[in-house]
Amino acid sequence: MPVNTARTVVDPVARAAIAMVMINAVATPLMLSSVNVALPAIARALALDAVTLTWVPLAYLVAAVALVLPAGRLADHVGRRRVFLIGTLGVIVSSFAAAAAIDGATFIAGRVAQGLFTALLYATQVAIVSSVVAPERRGFYIGQVVACVYVGLTIGPALGGWLVDTVGWRAALVAHIPLTVLSCLIGILRVHGEWKSDQPQPVDIRGSALYGGGIALLLVGLTTGLNGGGWLLAILGLAALALFLLHERRVAAPLIDIPLILGQPRFGAAVAAAFLMYAATFSNIVLVSLELQYLEGASALAAGKIMLVQPLTMTLLAPLFGRLSDRLDPRLLTSTGTLFAGLGLVVLALQAGTHSQTALIAGLLSVGLGFSLFSAPNTNALMGSVPKSRYGAAAGIIATARLVGQLASQWLVVLVFAFVIGHVALGEGNQAELARALHIAYSLAALLCLPALWFTTRGLWPRRATGPPYNR
Secondary structure (H helix, E strand, O other): OOOOOOOOOOOHHHHHHHHHHHHHHHHHHHHHHHHHHOHHHHHHHHOOOHHHHHHHHHHHHHHHHHHHHHHHHHHHHHOHHHHHHHHHHHHHHHHHHHHOOOOHHHHHHHHHHHHHHHHHHHOOHHHHHHHHOOHHHHHHHHHHHHHHHHHHHHHHHHHHHHHHHHOOHHHHOOOOHHHHHHHHHHHHHOOOOOOOOOOOOOOOHHHHHHHHHHHHHHHHHHHHOOOHHHHHHHHHHHHHHHHHHHHHHHOOOOOOOHHHHHHOHHHHHHHHHHHHHHHHHOOHHHHHHHHHHHHOOOOHHHHHHHHOHHHHHHHHHHHHHHHHOOOOOHHHHHHHHHHHHHHHHHHHHHHOOOOOHHHHHHHHHHHHHHHHHHHHHHHHHHHHOOOHHHHHHHHHHHHHHHHHHHHHHHHHHHHHHHHHOOOOOOOHHHHHHHHHHHHHHHHHHHHHHHHHHHHHHHHOOOOOOOOOOOOO
């Protein structure tokens, strides 16, 4: 099979590749949202305090961020299908390992492994889709993949809640395995050939080590607290990242394509907008889970049903807005989406601790509508601004912006919880503190939508920008 050949999906191999990615796009968020609804049960079983509990999603994200950029480069070099399948197999093994954990340390280690292997998937999903479809249909199929992500987010809370209540929290950690195995089998048996760059470049090992180590040290240091050890780790992380940027200026095949970000205004601004939107919206489902179960006294299943409001909205609307992004100026879609997301976060901040499920659902609906308007059009614009030979690198940058945004979102939650609640178990004795922490976290998230709005309007398509908005 010729590499980097964009084909319509009437090709059986292309159909199989799309199916492989879409099934996996359901399985991965199902894994994440099932864990979110199981957090109180995990905390009780493994004796985790409030701050350590926030490390359950954070450890996964730190590992994914550390590896996703090298994974994008590796995919362009050795093949996107190959890297995707390695990641899928690794997720299966690491998920069973996390489910078998006997204490907090081994569970967090399992989450780190899940993050490392999922990084291989994040770096290749959009790149594979962009490799097998015609450019004029790219937005439509990206919208379909985004909808699959939201299907997983929709199913996860309800399925995870039911499993926690009837079987146990360990079952929630492996709920995605059947879909992951199916995706892997399709990739092995039906997706033949490979897609990679016509001019592959070697992976920058030294840059990868500086980047991954710097990210890990910085985030661990910032979330450790205000003690001397935490700040020392953060300073070492910043130093490693500074060395990484200096190294990237000298190396022939840099890990991150800085000219791509700085030299293409559309691409750079869209990356910034993606980072800010994920930073604003990612942690709210975790916060809603804690609010419903600790403040409202809801069961895991009841909480899961309400938590699916936001992803269900995204599931229904993402394909529509993905298709529209093939026809309309994405500024209208992304900027409108940013406004709705910000409004929803304001509603969530105002209702925290008020016991108003109507306001809670209204906030989730608004955030879901906003992110549906933003996600697929923004990703379509990003992939349309780069040549096919750089799809892997571009997908890695997109995934990095998304994951770093998610990390920033979760880090804000960790910081707020550390200052407002502290290292104590959540319960009836600190419900007022939890309500205050929720209000602050939602409010900070809403403020992040303001710079995101600037990038989606003035920054994303500046008046003097040259070149078409899409790589047709």
